[in-house]
Amino acid sequence: MTTQPKQQKNPPLKSRVLNANASNNQLVQNYQKQVVEKAKKDIAKIEDEIKQLEQAQ
Amino acid sequence: MENPELIKQIEQANNPEVLKKILLALLDRIESLETRLTGLDKGEEGNENKIAVIAEKRERLERIRHGLTELNDRMQRPYVVSAELQAVKEVLDVLAEAGECNSVILEGEPGTGKTQWAYSEVGQELQEGEEVVLIHVRVKDTMRAQDLLYSIDDVRRLSDAQAQAQVPEQIRQEAAIWKQKILSGETNPADDKEYATFKAKMSAITELGETAKDLDYINYVDLGPLGEAIYQSGKGKRVYLLIDEIEKGREELMTGILDEIENLTFTIGETGTVVKGDKKNLRIVITTNTEDSDKIPPSFRRRSLYHFVDYPSRSDMAQIIDLNFPNIQKDLLNYAVSVFYQYHENKDVQKKPSTPELLAWIRVLTKEFDGTIPDDVPHREILLKYKEDQDLDIGRINVEAQAEAEKQEGELPHYVHKALQGEKIYHIRDSINSQHEQEEFAEFFAYLQNEGVNYVTPHFEEVEERNNYGDYSTAQKCTRHFQIILPGVENLGNGYYAVPDDKLALLGGVLDTQTEVLPAGQKFSSVSEKSKNFTKGMVIVGGNEYEGYMVEDGRVVINKPYE
Secondary structure, eight states: OOOOOOOOSSOOOOOEEESTTGGGOHHHHHHHHHHHHHHHHHHHHHHHHHHHHHHHO | OOOHHHHHHHHHOOOHHHHHHHHHHHHHHHHHHHHHHHHHHTTOTTOHHHHHHHHHHHHHHHHHHHHHHHHHHHTTOOEEEOHHHHHHHHHHHHHHHTTSOOEEEEEEOTTSSHHHHHHHHHHHHHHTTOOEEEEEEEOOTTOOHHHHHEEEOHHHHHHHHHHOTTSOHHHHHHHHHHHHHHHHTSOOTTTOHHHHHHHHHHHHGGGSOHHHHTTOGGGGEEEOHHHHHHHHHHTTOEEEEEEEOGGGSOHHHHHHTHHHHHHOEEEETTTTEEEEOOTTTEEEEEEEEGGGGGGSOHHHHHTSEEEEOOOOOHHHHHHHHHHHOTTOOHHHHHHHHHHHHHHHTOTTOSSOOOHHHHHHHHHHHHHHOOSOOOSSOOOHHHHOOSHHHHHSSOOOOTHHHHHHHHHTTTSOOHHHHHHHTTOOEEEEOGGGGOGGGHHHHHHHHHHHHHTTOEEEOOEEEEEEEEOTTSOEEEEEEEEEOOEEEOTTOEEEETTEEEOOGGGHHHHGGGEEEEEEEEOSOOOEEEEEEEOSSEEEEEEEETTEEEEEEEETTSOEEEEEEOO
């Protein structure tokens, strides 16, 4: 007697491409802009602290 | 320094190039601030507090620089995620949803794409419209668990206290003195008891009025990356926390964040505020290089999933190359993949090339490629970083074997040498290089393609030929023969291959002979060539006649039909 292989619930995964076309994607670019904006604020804050350090010198 | 016009542009335009420019301008600004910090460092020898204050600022600048550089380099890159890693991600999502486990340790050699995966996952989710944040921590040996959670900005608080009219004059004056002490390095705010007393006094004034309330500690908390990730996830935001190269941290760092990673809760001591996260929203990706991965304590591993990120398979690598070089010629792609894996599968190579090195190499090759596959491996300096590795005679696509075979006419063929050395030799049907027979082999080529095997199909060109009557006619000539490029399979020229048993199934359908070495004492029925090293002629074996080569020790090499 031959046995049939059981039907798998989920088909086996294959490798796939993530983040294709990100360079043209507005949402990805918006995110990058947000990060850059936050970095600008953080840098300004450090600059201010350095100024205080220099004044305290 | 920043160009205000440029900033305006970036705020208005959605051009990635402009974004890049502003990013580079910020990196310049960081550099100039670092130079100023170096100026402050001078003459502070022995003042440990001051040096620590400067170092802390340098560290923060470095973190921002790294974040911006990585954002620029990685955020828009596509990524071929293996089936195995996808499966791990699915398990992680299920467990995180159930509130059980939301972290995964990715171990692998440098350049296998562990860090890039996190960036590309985030990029993918952004593209799908998810609101998601990536927080990237590059671990250093100086890092403390506390740095990852939060810090209090004492100087800013003291400055604000000094500036507020509602604060009693005496406290304002004291605030000015303490600020000076902290900035000059005279005291370390973290362990000065007198300062602690002053802090308590200052905290009491927050009850005085609305403005003074602004001095509440909660306004001066700077969350570290783990603290931020926990906080944001608790607020319902989807977050990926990437803790990169954790093995570079001290054990105290790893054990110090165990509870926070597991329970997603921590308390800000100064304010008593409890910050709670939500496992459903937070994925923690921890990467480690194989070399030092044993530094990760078992207690840390126990709380995470684990996946070993291997180098991509051949077919995935071909896809990676294709994504990065959409117009690459197939021959060059096959050649590059072949060379890469020949280096990878050679145990003598000390430092195997990584995927980024392969891509850099291809970038150079594509500029130089004139349609001819190189005989050798040009620009090894991109792939191999040890002299011994560069000197290894491997990584050649066996174009040279063909040339060698032709050069050796009149000498014992290369495949006979190999057979005598004990290699298993097979011959691929000559018809594979006939233009009229290509249809017959199309399925075989498809089979190789689907199996992820690299190969080169025969190439034909129209040439003018003169027949016996002196007339010219055009004919198709095979200018490039079929070649299979497979680790462990050696192309010996003229259609002969040394094929190990485990690879034989791939070629079985197109083989016509297998080479056999017979012991001395065989009889020739005819001899066509006799030289110093061998005798060539027809040998009778089992009632059948085969062409054979007899060598000096009397052994005879024949080609029998492949069964």
